[in-house]
Amino acid sequence: MSTSSAIQWHDTRLAAVRKWESACPYEDFIDDGAIEEALSTQANPDKAHTLAIVEKARDNARAGAMLSPEDVAVLANTQDRDCWEAIYDAANWIKRAVYGNRIVLFAPLYISSPCVNNCAYCGFRTSNDAVSKRTLTMDELDEELAALVGQGHKRLVLVYGEHPSSDHEFICETIARTYSVRRGYGEIRRANINAAPLFVDEYEAVRASGIGTYQVFQETYHHETYRKVHPQGTLKGEYRWRQFALHRALEAGIDDVALGVLFGLYDWRFELLAMLHHAVALEKAFDIGPHTMSYPRLEPALNTPLATRSPHVISDEDFKRAVAIIRLMCPYTGSILTARESPAVRREVMRDGGVSQMDAGSRIAVGGYAQMEHEHIPDRQQFILGDARSLDEFVYDLCRDGYLPSFCTAGYREGRTGANFMPLAKHATVNRFCIANGVLTFKEYLLDYASPETRAIGERVIHTYLEWIDANVPQLADKVRQNLEREGQNQRDLHF
Amino acid sequence: MKRPGITEHDKARLTDVSRALCDEFDLDRLYFTQVLGKRRHFLAGCGHEGFVPSGHMGLSENLAVFWQGPLPERAQQELRTRLAPIVADIEKDLNRSTAHDDEPPAR
Numbered sequence: 001m002s003t004s005s006a007i008q009w010h011d012t013r014l015a016a017v018r019k020w021e022s023a024c025p026y027e028d029f030i031d032d033g034a035i036e037e038a039l040s041t042q043a044n045p046d047k048a049h050t051l052a053i054v055e056k057a058r059d060n061a062r063a064g065a066m067l068s069p070e071d072v073a074v075l076a077n078t079q080d081r082d083c084w085e086a087i088y089d090a091a092n093w094i095k096r097a098v099y100g101n102r103i104v105l106f107a108p109l110y111i112s113s114p115c116v117n118n119c120a121y122c123g124f125r126t127s128n129d130a131v132s133k134r135t136l137t138m139d140e141l142d143e144e145l146a147a148l149v150g151q152g153h154k155r156l157v158l159v160y161g162e163h164p165s166s167d168h169e170f171i172c173e174t175i176a177r178t179y180s181v182r183r184g185y186g187e188i189r190r191a192n193i194n195a196a197p198l199f200v201d202e203y204e205a206v207r208a209s210g211i212g213t214y215q216v217f218q219e220t221y222h223h224e225t226y227r228k229v230h231p232q233g234t235l236k237g238e239y240r241w242r243q244f245a246l247h248r249a250l251e252a253g254i255d256d257v258a259l260g261v262l263f264g265l266y267d268w269r270f271e272l273l274a275m276l277h278h279a280v281a282l283e284k285a286f287d288i289g290p291h292t293m294s295y296p297r298l299e300p301a302l303n304t305p306l307a308t309r310s311p312h313v314i315s316d317e318d319f320k321r322a323v324a325i326i327r328l329m330c331p332y333t334g335s336i337l338t339a340r341e342s343p344a345v346r347r348e349v350m351r352d353g354g355v356s357q358m359d360a361g362s363r364i365a366v367g368g369y370a371q372m373e374h375e376h377i378p379d380r381q382q383f384i385l386g387d388a389r390s391l392d393e394f395v396y397d398l399c400r401d402g403y404l405p406s407f408c409t410a411g412y413r414e415g416r417t418g419a420n421f422m423p424l425a426k427h428a429t430v431n432r433f434c435i436a437n438g439v440l441t442f443k444e445y446l447l448d449y450a451s452p453e454t455r456a457i458g459e460r461v462i463h464t465y466l467e468w469i470d471a472n473v474p475q476l477a478d479k480v481r482q483n484l485e486r487e488g489q490n491q492r493d494l495h496f
Numbered sequence: 497m498k499r500p501g502i503t504e505h506d507k508a509r510l511t512d513v514s515r516a517l518c519d520e521f522d523l524d525r526l527y528f529t530q531v532l533g534k535r536r537h538f539l540a541g542c543g544h545e546g547f548v549p550s551g552h553m554g555l556s557e558n559l560a561v562f563w564q565g566p567l568p569e570r571a572q573q574e575l576r577t578r579l580a581p582i583v584a585d586i587e588k589d590l591n592r593s594t595a596h597d598d599e600p601p602a603r
Contacts, residue, residue, distance in 0.1 A: 179533055189534060207501075210533025253501035255538070413536055414550060415529035415562050420538035424545060432547040475548050496549050 002116055002126050009164035010116040010235060017241045020199070026244050029281040030221045035069070035273045042073040050074055050083045054090045057328035061094045064426030066280070066289075067329040069273050075325050076269040084321065088352035091324035094331045095354030100431035100468070102404040102438040103350065104334075104357040105391070106155040106192070107148055110366045111136050111174055113382070115161035117236040119219070120229040121265065121310070123301030123382045124161055130303035131379055134366050135165045141177055147369035149186035151361050151391045152449030154407040154441065156188055157215065162196035162235055168205055171195055175209040185448050185492050190409035192258075196235065197245030203252030212412055213291050216245040217260035221274030225266040229306070246278075247285060255418025256291040257282070260336075263314045264298030264307075268322045276329050288418050292334035292357065293326055299340050299383035307383065316345055323353030332425035338362075339387040346387055347401070361391030392451050399457040404465050406438030407445055410495035432473040436480050437495050439465050443487050501530065502539060506586050510540035513582055517575065518543050523565035525550075531558050555583045558590050 002010065053071045060066065067075075075087060095101075112135035118125045124133060136144065148156065158174060160166040171193065178191045192212040206214070220226050223239060230236045246257040259278050261271040275293060283289045297314055301307045314322065319341075327335055337346060337355040339362040349355060363369050364385055365377035376384060389397070395405045410433065411421055424430035439462055446458045462484075470477045476496065483494040502510075514526045527541020531554070543564065552562040553572060567575065 176533075207537075208532055210535040212535070253537075409534075413534055414552075415527060415536040415538045415560075417535070417538045420527065420541070429545070429547070473547055475546070479549055496547075 006114075006116055006164055014233075014235055014238075016199070017235060017238050021238060021240050024240055024244065026247055026281075026285070028240065028243065029277045030223070030243070030274050032223055032270075035270055035277075038069050038073040038273060039077065039267075039269050042070060042077050045074040045077050047080050047083060050078050050080065051086055054083070054086045054328065057331065058090055058094060058097075061097050061331035062428045064332065064423070066276065066331075069276055072273050072276055072325060072329045073269070075328065076272055076321075087321070087324050087328065091327040091354035092351055093354075094327050095335070095356055096431075098331055098425060098428045098431060099334075099356045100404070100435040100438070101402065102406040102408075102434055102465075103355070103398055104155070104406045104408060104438075105153070105360050105395070106157055106357065107151075107153045107359055107362055107369075107391075108159055108194075108338075108364060109144060109148065109156045109178075110159045110364055110368070110382070111141065112161045112163060112166035112170075113366050113380070114163040114165055116163055117234045118231050119236055120231075120306045121219075121262065121298055121301075121304060123304050123307075125304075128303050131301075131381070133161070134380070135161075135163075135170075136174075136366060138173075138177055140367055140370070141174060142181065143370040144367065145178060145181040145188065146183055149181060149183045149188065150449075152186070152407070152445045153361070153391065154188060155190040155192070155212070155409055157192040157194050157359075160193075160195040166195075168198055168202035172205055172209045175206070175211060179210065185444070185490075189493070190412060197242050198248070200248050200252045203249045203254055207252055207254045211254070212409070213256040213258045214246070214249045214254050215258040215260065215292075215294065216242065216249075217262065217294060217296075218242055218274075218278070219262040220265040220271065221261065221278070222266040222270055229265055243278075246282060246290075250282070250286045250288060255286075255288055256412065256421070257288075258292040258294065258334075258336075259290045260294030260296070262298060263295055263319065263322065264310050264312055266312050268312070268314050268318055272322060272325055272329065275326070279330050279333070288422055289330065290333050291421075292336050293330065294336045294338070295323060295326065296338055296340050299386070301381070301383040302378050319345070320349050320352055323349050323355065327354030331428075332422070339385055340383065342386040343389060343397070347397070350403075351401075358394075360387075360389065360394035362387070392449070392454050395445065395450065396454045396457060399454065399461045402461075402464075404435065404438045404461060405442050405445070405458075406434065407441035408434065408437040408495070409441075410437040413495065432476070433496055435465055435468055436473060436476050439469070439480060440483055440487065440494055443484055444492060447487060501537075502586055503589060506589060507540045509582055510586075511542065513579070514540060514542045517578065521563075521565070521567060521571055521575065523563050523567065525562075525564040527562050528555075529560050529562065531560055536560055536562075555579055556587050558587060559583055 525543030529536035
């Protein structure tokens with residue numbers, strides 16, 4: 001339970017949030033009735049019409065367009081097996097066309113779990129005494145970072161509970177600490193943030209610390225469900241405050257923002273259309289769409305019955321369908337599939353869903369990386385992890401399936417952010433940088449961290465992608481090879 | 497410390513100057529970024545992405561410039577000199593907004 005000072009902080013903040021909402025300059029972009037109607041109108045889609053939409057999605061990948069809500073409703077309602085095969089094929093094709101056949105790797109780092117909210121599905125909810133909550137000290141953060149950097153990670157998503165002990169100033173302090181750590185050649189080059197919605201001035205402070213992407217997930221866009229699972233009188237109970245969290249981040253100049261849902265709270269088809277409306281609203285207001293979309297599934301958590309009893313739990317098959325439709329509806333956005341899923345599901349969804357980013361070697365207990373031998377620490381976790389493979393095992397499996405594992409963080413260090421990044425993703429040209437930088441960062445991993453088996457298969461993968469660069473970006477080919485040689489002479493962090 | 501982005505007015509100035517410099521130095525692309533730790537945060541620029549290595553240099557504590565196309569050392573110095581007045585103006589604006597950090601936010 002929260003302390004009296006946490007309750008006071010919460011009440012003061014809630015009053016400020018409600019004041020913001022009363023003067024909110026934006027209109028709610030989710031019309032539940034209209035979304036339900038779109039889904040029911042397209043309940044039995046025609047096969048030829050469905051396949052035409054799939055072709056349109058392929059065209060959109062180069063034209064920078066998104067599908068319409070009606071198109072997405074058609075895809076989500078499709079029952080025809082041939083149509084689904086066409087959708088999976090297109091999702092894979094679009095992902096390769098936009099980003100190349102690389103998977104960007106990252107790790108989540110849970111920094112704090114105390115939370116003033118009481119979300120019905122979350123193991124960290126304030127009333128759940130079965131899960132012990134804690135906030136890392138700076139020394140403990142150093143230990144976590146040492147373990148992550150020692151694995152070879154270069155990109156993290158830092159995860160925080162909503163609590164006075166992890167306010168925006170604490171977030172800034174931990175980001176600075178994260179970037180300051182060096183172990184041999186190891187360092188964190190990009191720290192993305194998953195934290196509660198902030199006020200604009202707080203976002204400005206976080207922006208100044210040099211973050212990558214700021215993630216806020218709506219969890220569910222369905223108003224009634226949102227009210228049910230996020231108790232009124234809590235900060236997270238304020239729908240509009242959260243709905244426009246990314247708008248405020250963009251107002252503050254954070255131009256890489258990420259949205260997401262928690263599949264299993266409500267009908268997945270509804271959530272797909274809602275995510276599309278969110279992307280459209282961001283583009284309309286700022287001319288910048290979501291940098292990534294995430295779609296974690298509800299997973300079991302200690303003393304959290306809703307996590308297993310929700311009437312909207314999404315099957316493996318529907319989950320794969322949803323991920324593939326996300327790729328078709330918004331071709332330019334990064335698509336993140338997390339280690340909540342089992343290795344078998346991840347392998348299949350990665351291919352058929354057109355996934356572009358995945359975490360690996362993950363631990364989700366606060367302080368979990370310092371105890372890597374423990375795959376699960378249920379009484380300190382938000383939920384139970386599905387994939388406990390080590391980073392090296394995961395990288396090996398990616399290579400076996402022909403993917404290029406990438407630790408690339410080049411874009412935001414070369415000024416390809418926001419409005420400078422979007423056209424490259426929207427016109428499917430960013431893959432030229434993605435593959436070149438992916439090869440260079442993967443080579444670093446092979447030199448510094450990989451097991452002999454991974455190094456052997458990894459070198460073959462690099463050879464394959466050098467041929468891709470020769471054929472598709474000949475102007476970079478010589479420079480990539482020169483930089484690979486420089487890496488062999490112990491130079492690091494070379495990028496385009 | 498809060499460090500807001502630059503104003504729309506300054507962005508427009510940077511866009512204009514990037515066009516002029518691309519013409520003058522025969523560059524394919526030139527753009528400005530704000531230095532935020534390891535992040536180089538895009539501000540404004542012009543030209544076509546050629547998917548070639550970019551040259552870059554720091555202009556001040558908070559600003560850096562990237563370019564694509566040949567730019568010999570001497571031309572880089574000239575570029576820096578040409579940009580000095582606008583860089584000084586923008587630094588002044590950034591420091592001015594930083595100085596107001598202690599004011600309570602409007603909520």
